[in-house]
Amino acid sequence: MRLALAIGSFLILVVHGLVFYKQFFHAWERHQSAYFDQARGLAKSETERAAVTGRSPRIEQLIVTSFGETRVDRCTTCHISSDDPRFEKYAHPLKTHPYSAAMGDVQKNGKWERRHKFSDFGCTVCHDGQGRGLKPEYSHGEDHYWPDPLLGYVAQHGWRKEFVSKLKGREYMEANCAQCHTEDNFAGTATVQRGRQLFFSTNCYGCHRIEGLSDGTLGPDLTEVGKKFKVDYLWESIADPRANSATSVMPQFKLSEADLKALVIFLKSRKGMNFSETEIQRYRAKLTGGAELIQATIKPVEITASQMLQQGQKLVEDRACMACHKLNARDGGIAPDLSYEGLLKDESWIQEHFANPRSVVSDSIMPTFRFTADEFKAMSAYLASLKTAPALASGADAYKALCQRCHGDKGDGHGEIAIYLDPYPRDLTKAGFMNSKPMERLTHSIQNGVAGTSMPAWGKLLNEAQVKGVLEHVLTTYTKTPRRELKARKVPTANPVAMSPASVTRGEAVFVQRCAGCHGRKADGKGPNSLDILPRPRNLRNSAFVHSVNDERLFDSILYGVQGTAMPPWIDYGLSNNDVGDLVNFIRGINPQSKGNQHARAIEPR
Numbered sequence: 001m002r003l004a005l006a007i008g009s010f011l012i013l014v015v016h017g018l019v020f021y022k023q024f025f026h027a028w029e030r031h032q033s034a035y036f037d038q039a040r041g042l043a044k045s046e047t048e049r050a051a052v053t054g055r056s057p058r059i060e061q062l063i064v065t066s067f068g069e070t071r072v073d074r075c076t077t078c079h080i081s082s083d084d085p086r087f088e089k090y091a092h093p094l095k096t097h098p099y100s101a102a103m104g105d106v107q108k109n110g111k112w113e114r115r116h117k118f119s120d121f122g123c124t125v126c127h128d129g130q131g132r133g134l135k136p137e138y139s140h141g142e143d144h145y146w147p148d149p150l151l152g153y154v155a156q157h158g159w160r161k162e163f164v165s166k167l168k169g170r171e172y173m174e175a176n177c178a179q180c181h182t183e184d185n186f187a188g189t190a191t192v193q194r195g196r197q198l199f200f201s202t203n204c205y206g207c208h209r210i211e212g213l214s215d216g217t218l219g220p221d222l223t224e225v226g227k228k229f230k231v232d233y234l235w236e237s238i239a240d241p242r243a244n245s246a247t248s249v250m251p252q253f254k255l256s257e258a259d260l261k262a263l264v265i266f267l268k269s270r271k272g273m274n275f276s277e278t279e280i281q282r283y284r285a286k287l288t289g290g291a292e293l294i295q296a297t298i299k300p301v302e303i304t305a306s307q308m309l310q311q312g313q314k315l316v317e318d319r320a321c322m323a324c325h326k327l328n329a330r331d332g333g334i335a336p337d338l339s340y341e342g343l344l345k346d347e348s349w350i351q352e353h354f355a356n357p358r359s360v361v362s363d364s365i366m367p368t369f370r371f372t373a374d375e376f377k378a379m380s381a382y383l384a385s386l387k388t389a390p391a392l393a394s395g396a397d398a399y400k401a402l403c404q405r406c407h408g409d410k411g412d413g414h415g416e417i418a419i420y421l422d423p424y425p426r427d428l429t430k431a432g433f434m435n436s437k438p439m440e441r442l443t444h445s446i447q448n449g450v451a452g453t454s455m456p457a458w459g460k461l462l463n464e465a466q467v468k469g470v471l472e473h474v475l476t477t478y479t480k481t482p483r484r485e486l487k488a489r490k491v492p493t494a495n496p497v498a499m500s501p502a503s504v505t506r507g508e509a510v511f512v513q514r515c516a517g518c519h520g521r522k523a524d525g526k527g528p529n530s531l532d533i534l535p536r537p538r539n540l541r542n543s544a545f546v547h548s549v550n551d552e553r554l555f556d557s558i559l560y561g562v563q564g565t566a567m568p569p570w571i572d573y574g575l576s577n578n579d580v581g582d583l584v585n586f587i588r589g590i591n592p593q594s595k596g597n598q599h600a601r602a603i604e605p606r
Contacts, residue, residue, distance in 0.1 A: 039081070071131055074139070101187075102188040126177065128149060142156060144157045167232055175192065177189050195267070198255075199267075202253055210222050216367055226268040227270075235260065254323075301372075312379045333416055345384070360452075363525075365422075395472055396477070402461070413426055413427035425455075435483045442471055446470060504582070510579055510586075523540040525540065535565055537567075547591065555584070
């Protein structure tokens with residue numbers, strides 16, 4: 001018993017001793033004491049020895065006011081010898097901070113002189129971290145909730161393990177160097193410059209806006225992305241776009257690890273402002289809207305008539321079109337196949353689509369690029385020249401080559417690129433829909449496409465027998481349920497209600513009461529119920545589609561519903577022909593005929 005009590009008492013004393021030691025003897029004190037001892041031993045003169053003799057450990061602190069918000073840095077409390085060149089070969093935290101000619105450090109009389117003196121710049125303006133902290137887990141920002149961990153050296157708990165090793169390296173600090181050093185070809189920000197070039201060469205600028213640099217509108221604004229997010233989030237968002245947003249339509253670019261890192265470091269450098277810029281410089285950059293900077297980065301190509309097709313092909317290849325589209329063997333896995341574009345679309349349509357994609361496909365996610373008018377013309381001419389039809393021996397071959405990319409290998413609409421298309425590709429396994437439509441309508445959709453959608457007119461590539469073969473393959477392989485004779489429906493062939501402001505007003509009231517829950521108050525297909533519905537409700541502001549269907553088709557869909565979808569038969573809920581007539585007038589009223597001149601301005605070569 002006595003032995004047990006003795007052992008227990010001893011352990012308690014040890015624990016209390018450790019607690020007492022940690023409370024009153026900090027690690028930074030030991031580091032400073034070690035430095036003082038080593039510095040005295042390395043002293044080559046009495047002056048050097050006197051500089052450290054008599055010094056005792058204390059908290060070192062710098063207050064930096066010249067770079068954004070006031071910073072309090074206590075980093076040199078542990079890294080006390082960071083500016084002492086005699087400790088160049090020591091281990092951290094006593095190791096001398098490296099000198100860098102790329103960042104402006106110079107040698108004078110055999111001694112290095114820093115361009116960025118700690119007394120002026122501190123530490124966290126370059127390294128990030130938590131400047132007030134006195135323990136590594138705090139000062140380095142290892143805590144998961146600290147927004148600015150030590151850049152390039154610390155991986156916080158919770159970061160994806162497969163990315164951690166890729167998020168370390170001194171090159172990440174270039175993101176902070178670029179807060180001041182914005183000049184071209186600055187040696188200390190080579191990775192940032194490479195990332196900036198990738199931002200343009202992979203067409204990121206087409207979707208994303210960065211103030212003074214680009215003006216994309218489809219994706220999130222990246223002006224302050226480096227201020228808002230850590231490097232792990234930026235890496236993950238590029239490497240796995242739907243990791244943080246299941247509905248993201250951002251392509252998964254096939255970038256090398258080196259290119260991905262450069263792009264992440266460039267984005268991390270986007271913090272809304274640069275310390276070296278004046279207000280007037282920022283104002284001038286804002287006035288340009290990004291166009292001139294885009295032109296300066298993506299040099300316009302002078303197009304010659306004799307070389308137009310070759311130049312167009314090179315532009316299509318160089319401007320990263322295949323980051324999304326498929327063209328022969330190259331496939332971005334995002335957007336439609338362009339291999340037979342000349343058979344499906346004429347040159348004027350292609351050029352119109354380049355200038356303003358949503359003028360011809362209402363819900364297209366294709367960006368509007370700021371290429372020159374001549375470049376658009378050359379690219380359109382090249383794509384229009386692709387007129388070699390594939391060899392298709394059977395309906396199954398045709399489906400696999402032309403339809404599977406959107407409708408899927410099971411015919412259920414979940415094709416490789418389906419998630420990027422709006423409206424979503426038709427589920428061909430839904431017998432309720434497929435067998436409720438006349439064969440003429442199904443054939444017409446294959447032959448002539450569906451206006452305002454990504455469904456092309458395959459009749460320009462397939463003959464009548466091939467179209468029939470594809471439809472037979474779909475019905476027997478995917479729909480499977482035998483067709484029955486369709487019941488006659490009482491549908492007016494023309495709207496019995498004359499178009500008038502009063503009719504449109506009545507139609508809007510019916511729409512808000514009956515339709516807005518799915519189709520949305522704006523009739524754009526994005527109502528509160530739409531997220532739970534597949535296929536999504538029709539975007540009734542898709543003018544190309546609305547103008548392509550007659551009144552009879554609209555009456556049929558509203559009165560009798562669309563089988564295989566969530567669209568109910570409103571005739572069962574008391575809607576009369578006059579009610580539907582008002583609805584049709586409202587829908588047509590919000591889809592006026594295009595007046596043109598809706599294109600983004602192309603950059604004209606100077």
